[in-house]
Amino acid sequence: MSDAAREFEQKLRVESPAREAWRMFISNNSAIVGLAIFTLIILTTFVGPLVYTIDPFELVWAPLTPPGEEGWLLGTDYLGRDLVAGLLIGGQSTLAVGAAAAIITITIGITVGALAGYYRGWVDEALMRVTEFFQVLPPLLLAMVLVMLFEPSLTTIAFAIGVVSWTSAARLTRAEFMRIRELEYVKAARSISASNARIIWRVILPNAAPPLIVSAALSVGTAILFEAGLSFLGLSDANVMSWGKLIGDNRPAILAAWWPVTFPGIAIFLTVLAVSLIGDGLNDALNPKLRRR
């Protein structure tokens, strides 16, 4: 009798949306794998260098020592620098630039999309023209020009990546805002004379958040690929090791030695893979249409 009552009570208890999304997320195997890989990468790159203290720029042994030989786990690169140290320290800047660039991307994208979708009319027209303009410019070429003109450093690289990749976030935000602004609760907010700013940031944005969170997660992956591409082309801070820089530096020696480019590539691949698995998991967890199935 009391069991049945407890069960009934349990059914009555409403789960908060965030909790429900989290439950969906952790019951998704590939999302968990992604989260595990990502956590592992963060831990190794940020804790690893505290234990493994070799300088990634130091010439430690003969150039191009194969992995496992002479005690060098992943071997050395074309200058004789230790690849384990390069991967550990290099990961920090790659991840930091990726995260910073993703924040810039999503901030510009949300601001542009929110203003265009909320105000419509000439604001929308003007902002969409700007968006269209940025979609026509090949992103990597524009980023190359920006970084070259303003000297490569972690800041300019993150900024350049953000400037060239915000358009899809803007379009997504705009579409969400156009949909939500017509809903009852927005009309209700307007009827109690809430300011435009309040409606945009406090009423509509939280409700538009789920797809934007997914887009933000995926843009971390894209930004990491971008950073790697730029450093591969030689546009990296000369004093900071990164995964892309390792590949770019060792490119001339690829036919002589496979390992200096293969390992950083695998690191980038795993990171982006993990991020996109997390993004897919978030998408499934936050998308109410899928959840009802």
Add this chain to the structure above:
Amino acid sequence: MHIASVLIRRLLNAVGLLAAVLVLCFTLIHLAPGDPAEVIAGEMGGATQEMMAEIRAQYGLDQPFHVQLFSYLGNVAQGDLGFSFYFDRPVTELIIDRLGATLLLVVSALLLAIFLGTFLGVVAARNPNGLISHFVTVLALFGYAAPVFWTAIILLILFASVIPIFPASGGMYDITGPDDPLSRILDIAHHMVLPVITLSTIYLAFYSRLARASMLDVLGSDYIRTARAKGLAEVVVVYKHALRNAVLPVVTFAGLQFAQLMSGAVLVEAVYSWPGLGTLAFESLLRRDTPTLLGILFFSSMVVIVANLLTDIAYRLIDPRIRSGAK
């Protein structure tokens, strides 16, 4: 709306966009630290203040911003994108020389990605839990996560060094080879295989996933059930009735992603030393050759705009509903 008036509106829009790209290029040169006079002075091995002023006057660098901007726009309208001091040639000439190679690479990769991607997607959609379907999912993840320049390097190591079936030297053809047209074409085709495959991997993955999703969607619709009910062969239903609708999103995205494709081409060309715009961009980057790099940015944007126009036309040809103007 009539197709001609749509096209005219699109063309006007395209011209506006190109002008905007030029203004951006010009503003970037101005915003960047250091001015061209210093670069020229550097080339000459140093100059006094008076000589610098003379250089500025000679190149019009002492004029106000808007005067310089308009003279730049006027020059570009006449096909003059400036002069590359490093390559010692006009930028326009340099770019025209390399444009063909890039277009060959990009268009081949795009076509390969569209056709193979659609095909894989359709096969996967017909059997959503089959082997091909899982393969498409894995391929999509791999294609997204692997940096394209890294894929290029790995393929180069595997198929030019470990199993030497493709040229390791890169480039577009073997200069020492026979130069009659047929063997030259075959040679170029041989050199093209790896770059084209590399560049198409990203999009192949994406298109196959897109085609799979859209095909699944279309296959569930009523008119497909009708086609099956009247006893049409399954092949006809899938490849004639369903495919036409299922391929629409793929075409749309192919057009939208042309800018990304040009970006990917830069990295792929840099790895395979393919003599296109990407390699030129890479070289001018190493030499800090700003006019050339901006010229490439301008030309690639133009390619993207033209590609968007063509996509629009292709879309209208595939989808009769848009052609007649009904939505």
